[in-house]
Structure formats: structure tokens, C-alpha cells
Amino acid sequence: MHYLVSVIFDTAGLATPDEMAAIDAFNDRLKAEGHWVFAGGLAAPSTATVIDNRGEEALFTDGPFLETKEYLAGFWIIEAPDLDVALKLAAEGSKHCNRKVEIRPFLGVELRPFRGE
Amino acid sequence: MSVIDVREAITRAHHEEWARVVAALTRRFGDLDIAEEAAAEAFATAVERWPADGVPPNRGAWLTTTANRKAIDRIRRENKRDDKQKEAQILYNDDPPEPLGAIDDDRLRLIFTCCHPALATETRVALTLRMVGGLTVPEIARAFLVQETTMERRITRAKAKIKAARIPYRVPSAKDLPARVSGVLAVLYLVFNEGYLATGPDTDPVRHDLTAEAIRLTRLIRALMPQDGEVAGLLALMLLTEARRAARVSASGELITLDEQDRGAWDVALVAEGHRLVRERLAAGVAPGRYQILAAISAVHTSAREARDTDWSQVVALYDQLVRLDPSPIIALNRAVAVAELDGPEVALAAVDRLEDKLAGYHAYHAARADLLRRLGRSQKSRAAYDKAIELAGNTAETAYLTRRRDQLG
Structure with missing residues (x-):
């Protein structure tokens, strides 16, 4: 079962060297214990471009699609057998990156097929 | 069996077997939704069939088997729409029955x-x-x-x-x-x-259906985890509180405080059961948690034949123990109310006033102040505190009690 752990920034500024080191150590552990799927940090929301190509031609808008105080700064995708295990990992992730995190399950194979009704 | 007997058998089976049926089905099918729906259908079938066919000797087994069948029917129906493979998986799952x-x-x-x-x-x-x-x-x-x-x-x-x-x-x-x-x-x-x-302007001051349900579920957990001290503590606390129910609200719907309750109207059996649990925890010799201490405080109150016989020094000592475990302002407020009986209302009022920052929006804070100010003869301030308490209280019996007290001020 895969979970997305989103790292939420509520203060300006990137991770400090200490935080980066803690994140690296945590990543190593995730890999060693078989929970690692993928992870990454994102550049500032001001670097984003929103694209809408539902109409006749693609529209490009400079900046994030939502102006908010909290934004996505990075994420982990982890593998865990159930939410209890995933919650423990997410709690450690929050401690290591020194940020709030949100955990959400991916729609997995054990779910009923999504019929897009 | 008469119609009434059958109806009673169904109600009893619902109380005793519902959780068991839902739990067994959730385990088998891995899905709360299927388990809940199938359990509900099984009970509906019992309502239909038992009056005609008679109440089966093993009601739990009958209900579980019926619910299992209903769940499989539903899965079959849904699988016809979605996924043939899954059907095969579930239909050939013939796990032996659980011990x-x-x-x-x-x-x-x-x-x-x-x-x-x-x-x-x-x-x-x-x-x-x-x-x-x-x-x-x-x-x-x-x-x-x-x-x-x-x-x-x-x-x-x-x-x-x-x-x-x-x-x-x-x-x-x-x-x-x-x-x-x-x-x-x-x-x-x-x-x-x-x-x-109970809160709400049109609500009965005591909702016996909810207290009874909470006690029933706590008894169930107690049966499942007999060694857990806090489970025993919470059950004891509920029983000792429930025991005073009949004495707690007057015929006119007004709250009667502990010191004015007719102790003869307390439920003797519930008090005895609560006391037994508290003694059991004392004998266990393990440091008590929050519910065990609250139950012990309730036990001290329910051990006094008259309000004036209450062992207040023990009550305050228990609150001291509780404050160390749970430094919440509400516990501190309750402790202050007990201190009033031991050290007088002046000392208690000073302790209550220190909680203003945290409890200014809580009716019990103002009610406690109002009572202490009344005992100190400061009627004007007491009246203002009663007004505030009445404004914030959500329980009809409490509002009635506070209003009478306020109107009796000289």
C-alpha cells in the first residue's frame, strides 16, 4: 500500500543544513527498512506555472494555482502495510524535516475500480 | 412464545449479538460497510421470521450465518457488475469457523x-x-x-x-x-x-439511553480487557455516577447538588458494584490513572451516609493526585470546590479566581464562584456570577437550579 506524505511549509525559507541532514538520515532508514518509494523537495511556489488546455488553446499562468499561507514543499511516497505503520513513519518524517506533514493513501488495487461517475 | 416474548428475544439478541456479528463479518470480509449492512439485514430477517418460525436456540449463530449469507449475496451482486476474479476469491474462502x-x-x-x-x-x-x-x-x-x-x-x-x-x-x-x-x-x-x-434547550436533562449505552459498552470492554485498571476505573466512575441519577434531578426538573440529594434514592446495587471495582483497583497496588482516581473520589462521596460525613481531606488528597496526572484547569476547579469544604470558601475562591483566564467561558467556573461568593455573603458579586453561569449553561436542570439559587440571594 502506498501513501503520499506531503510536507507542508507554513513559514518562509528552505530547509536548514541540519534539517537536510536529518532528512537524509531518515531517507536512508526508509530505504533500509523497505518503506522507500520516492521523495523529493519542490522549489518555491513562485516558480510554478499553471496550465489549462481544456479550451481551444493552452493558457499559461505564472505562479501557483492557489495563493495560500501553507504550501507543498516536498513529499515522500512510502510503502506501508497499513495506516498505523504509515502514521508512525509520517510522524518521524515530520520530526526529521521539522515541518507539518499530511498523509494520504493512494487509490490502490485493493480498492474498487474508480468508475468516474 | 408470545409476540411480546419474541420481540424481547430480538431486542436482547440485538444488545448481545450485534457487535459480535459486525465484528465477525468485518474480519471475514475486510469491509465495515458490508458487515454493517449484512448485520442490519440479518436482524431485519429475524424480525420477520422469528415470530413465525420460533426463536432459534443459538441466536448468535443464526444471526451470524444469516448475515454471512446476506454479505455473500451482496458481494455476488456487486461482482456481477465489476470483477469476476474477486467473486472467485470470496466464494471459495471457506475458512473454518472461528473459535x-x-x-x-x-x-x-x-x-x-x-x-x-x-x-x-x-x-x-x-x-x-x-x-x-x-x-x-x-x-x-x-x-x-x-x-x-x-x-x-x-x-x-x-x-x-x-x-x-x-x-x-x-x-x-x-x-x-x-x-x-x-x-x-x-x-x-x-x-x-x-x-x-445533556445539552440543548429542549432536551431532557438526563439522557438515560446514552448513559446506559456507555455503561453497556464499557462493561463489554471490561469483559474483554479484565486486567486493565483504567477500564475498571471508568466503569466504576460511570456506575457511581449513574447510581445517583434518580436523586440528581427534582420532580420539577431542577438539578439537586450532591449535598442536597436524598441519599436513600441512590441505587444501592450500582453503588456496591462501583465500590467493589474501586477496591479491586486499590488492591492491585498499581499507580492509578485518571479514571481510577475519579472513581475513587466518587467512592468517597458515595460512602458517606450524610453529606456532612464526607471525608473531604481524602477527596482533596485524591484531587492532588489527579492534578499531578492531569493539570487541566477543570480538575483544578473541582479541587478548589473540595478545598472549600476543608479550608473554607475564602481559600477556595482565591484558587478559583486564578483560573479565570482559562475558564471564563465555562459555566461551571461561574457557578462555583457564585456559590463561594454567596457563602461569603457577597451577594452582589454572587448574583453577577450566577447570571454569567446561567447564560453559559446548556443543561436545563442546571439552568433551573442556578436560577433558583440566584433568586434566593438576599
Whole structure:
């Protein structure tokens, strides 16, 4: 079962060297214990471009699609057998990156097929 | 068997077997939604069939078998639409029947899943009452004064989250158990308190259906976890509180405080059972948790034949112990009320006033101040405090009591 752990920034500024080191150590552990799927940090929301190509031609808008105080700064995708295990990992992730995190399950194979009704 | 006997048998079976049926089916099918629906259908079938066919000798087995069949019917129907492969999987799952011990365990699993920390508190309460308690959605909606559709949505969303996020169906590991048990007990205490001090202008001051349900579920957890001190503590606390129910509200619907209650109207059997549990915990010689201390305080009160016989120094000592465990301002307020009996209202008032920052929006804070000011003869200030308490109180019996007290001020 895969979970997305989103790292939420509520203060300006990137991770400090200490935080980066803690994140690296945590990543190593995730890999060693078989929970690692993928992870990454994102550049500032001001670097984003929103694209809408539902109409006749693609529209490009400079900046994030939502102006908010909290934004996505990075994420982990982890593998865990159930939410209890995933919650423990997410709690450690929050401690290591020194940020709030949100955990959400991916729609997995054990779910009923999504019929897009 | 008469119609009334059959109806009683069905009600009793519902009380005794509902959680067992839902828990066994959840384990077998891995899906709360299927388990809940199939259990409800099985009971509906019992209502239809038992009056004609007679009540089966083993009601639990009859209900579980019927519910199993209903669940398989539903899965077959759905699989015809979606996925032939899954059908094969479930229909050929012929696990041997579970031994009785494992079924008891299933109910515990069910409770821990419903009270999972990833669910909001109000959701845990609703889900526990539905899945473990077997209350209907309209009953739960009425209990918490929300619309039926709102409650239905809350429960549906919770079931979907449990499934999608894979909240596990198991008893937590020994390391996590104390925290998780305390989460379960918090849900039951919330249900009990909503019954004991029901809120809402048109609500009965005591909702016996809710206090009874909370006690029933706590008894179930006690039976499943007989060694847990806090489970015993919470059950004792509920019993000793419930024992005073008949004496707590006057015929005219006004709250009667502990010191003015007719102690002869207390339920002797419940008091005895509560005292037995408190003694059992004392004998265990393990440092007590919050509920055990609260139960011990209740035991001191219910041991006094008259209010004036209350051993206040013991009550205050127990509150001291509780404050060390739980430094919440509400505990500090209750301690101050006990201190008034030991050291006088002047000392108590000073302690209560120190809590103003934290409790200014809590009716009991103003009610306690009003009473202490009244005893100190400061009528004007007392009146203002009663006004504030009445404004904030949500329980009709409390409002009536506070209003009378205020109007009696000289």
C-alpha cells in the first residue's frame, strides 16, 4: 500500500543544513527498512506555472494555482502495510524535516475500480 | 412464545449479538460497510421470521450465518457488475469457523478500529455507537442533535477512510495499547457525559439511553480487557455516577447538588458494584490513572451516609493526585470546590479566581464562584456570577437550579 506524505511549509525559507541532514538520515532508514518509494523537495511556489488546455488553446499562468499561507514543499511516497505503520513513519518524517506533514493513501488495487461517475 | 416474548428475544439478541456479528463479518470480509449492512439485514430477517418460525436456540449463530449469507449475496451482486476474479476469491474462502476466543477478540478489534486516532473525535463516537453499540443512524443523530443526513455522511465518510487509508482491524501492540485504550475510554466517557449532562434547550436533562449505552459498552470492554485498571476505573466512575441519577434531578426538573440529594434514592446495587471495582483497583497496588482516581473520589462521596460525613481531606488528597496526572484547569476547579469544604470558601475562591483566564467561558467556573461568593455573603458579586453561569449553561436542570439559587440571594 502506498501513501503520499506531503510536507507542508507554513513559514518562509528552505530547509536548514541540519534539517537536510536529518532528512537524509531518515531517507536512508526508509530505504533500509523497505518503506522507500520516492521523495523529493519542490522549489518555491513562485516558480510554478499553471496550465489549462481544456479550451481551444493552452493558457499559461505564472505562479501557483492557489495563493495560500501553507504550501507543498516536498513529499515522500512510502510503502506501508497499513495506516498505523504509515502514521508512525509520517510522524518521524515530520520530526526529521521539522515541518507539518499530511498523509494520504493512494487509490490502490485493493480498492474498487474508480468508475468516474 | 408470545409476540411480546419474541420481540424481547430480538431486542436482547440485538444488545448481545450485534457487535459480535459486525465484528465477525468485518474480519471475514475486510469491509465495515458490508458487515454493517449484512448485520442490519440479518436482524431485519429475524424480525420477520422469528415470530413465525420460533426463536432459534443459538441466536448468535443464526444471526451470524444469516448475515454471512446476506454479505455473500451482496458481494455476488456487486461482482456481477465489476470483477469476476474477486467473486472467485470470496466464494471459495471457506475458512473454518472461528473459535469463541477469537470472536471476542474481533469485537475488541472493531472497537479499536472505530476509535482510531486518525478519525475525528465526533466520528469515533458516531462510529462506535453504530458499529459496536448497534444504534441506528437516526438514533445517533438525535443523541448529538445533528441532522440525520449529516450523521449518515459522517459515518459513510469514516467507513470510506478506514478502507481507503487502510486503518487496520487489529488490537494495537502492547507498546501502543495504553494510549489507544485511553482513546477508546475517552469516546465512551464522552457518550456517558452527553447522557449525564445533556445539552440543548429542549432536551431532557438526563439522557438515560446514552448513559446506559456507555455503561453497556464499557462493561463489554471490561469483559474483554479484565486486567486493565483504567477500564475498571471508568466503569466504576460511570456506575457511581449513574447510581445517583434518580436523586440528581427534582420532580420539577431542577438539578439537586450532591449535598442536597436524598441519599436513600441512590441505587444501592450500582453503588456496591462501583465500590467493589474501586477496591479491586486499590488492591492491585498499581499507580492509578485518571479514571481510577475519579472513581475513587466518587467512592468517597458515595460512602458517606450524610453529606456532612464526607471525608473531604481524602477527596482533596485524591484531587492532588489527579492534578499531578492531569493539570487541566477543570480538575483544578473541582479541587478548589473540595478545598472549600476543608479550608473554607475564602481559600477556595482565591484558587478559583486564578483560573479565570482559562475558564471564563465555562459555566461551571461561574457557578462555583457564585456559590463561594454567596457563602461569603457577597451577594452582589454572587448574583453577577450566577447570571454569567446561567447564560453559559446548556443543561436545563442546571439552568433551573442556578436560577433558583440566584433568586434566593438576599
